[in-house]
Amino acid sequence: MTGIVTAALIAGLVGGGAGFGGAYALLEDDSPASTLLTSPASPAAAATAGTVAGAAATATPSTVDIRVTLAQGTAEGSGVVLTADGAVLTNNHVVAGSTGDITVTLADGSTHAATVVGTSPSYDLAVLQLQGVSGLTPAVLGNSADLQVGQQVVAIGSPQGLTGTVTTGIVSAFDRTVAVQGEDGSAVVYNGLQTDTPINQGNSGGPLVDLQGRVVGINSAIATGSSQSTGSIGLGFAIPVDQAKRVAQEILDSGTATKPVLGVQGNAAASSGGGAQIAAVEPGSAAAQAGLAAGDVVTKVGDARVEDFADLVARIGAQTPGDTVTLTVGEGGSERTVEVTLGSAPDRAASTSSGGQAQTVPQTPFGSPFGN
Secondary structure, three states, rough: OOOEOOOHHHHHHHEEEEOOOOOOHHOOOOOOOOOOOOOOOOHHHHHOOHHHEEEEEEEHHHEEEEEOOOOOOEEEEEEEEEEOOOOOHHHHHHHHOOOOEEEOOOOOEEEEEEEEEEEEEHOOEEEEOOOOOOOOOOEEEHHHHHHHHOOOEEEEEEEHOOOOOOEEEEEEEEEEEEEEOOOOEEEEEEEEEEEOOOOOOOOOOEEEEOOOEEEEEEEEEEEEEOOOOOOOOOOEEEEEEEHHHHHHHHHHEEEEEEEEEEEEEHHHHOOOOOOEEEEEEOOOOOOOOOOOOOOOEEEEEOOOOOOOHHHHHHHHHHHOOOOEEEEEEEOOOOOEEEEOOOOEHHHHHOOOOOOOOOOOOOEEOOOOOOOO
């Protein structure tokens, strides 16, 4: 697979939130637990089922605009209604820089104050709770595992503040390693869906849906060209909904999310293109228990090839804590397979920032990169 991880391209990836002046500027610019439910299609959607118009009719009532007060200015993104009583899913980078009010505008034009229930910096996800609402239309959540390359999809959101904008394209590829800079300066690396659907700043946190209006991804990032322009060039990325559902449900249940823990550090420079070279193994970690050691080079996670350390970060992050995965490890020209049962840790923002400097051992939200 092709990883979107080179320094030049990482510098060209932008979060889709409009008006960001924090970390993403470097890249441009007590509630009861709820269970995620699906809802029936609207009559209008049923009349045009399987079309872009039908998808828009189904998903638009569950798509919101989010405006956030920052230390300097405001930011804007999009979100997805999860529950009838006002739980909303969006990107962490949309709300991470908030210093005050968060205002959510529903599809009917009404505005409501919102608070942050919990965040998942590793997956660039956050759940908000709207105040004083009921009877909202929850989004229909699909299954990203069922998608096919070439399948038509639709994005809905607020690009450049234009609420309710509908664009369409196809699923271009799966398993793209997407790396952007988080609000705290650490790397956010995830296994993303690639789409040519036009996605621009302000689409962040909004839904990518199939033609039945089912959410299959959460729009999160775009790649830009060599110029300073930050508009869509047909390279957009979304967090797969299968991953987002797990994280959102954990936040709804407990206010926090978890992440899988492997327990290794890696040398990105030494492993580019030939697997992920392990620089150190954390004592007592899942990796240590499986017999991994410094110098090992991981070339596959399951059947998926690993090109470099960012690939390993993304592929481990796509798992669930407690999963057992098979790693293929290269040793002096030979290969062996290792079964690893991943550990679990709270998903929280990193305590230190890279300050934008290159690192031999990259610090990611999965620990260093998978510990702590």
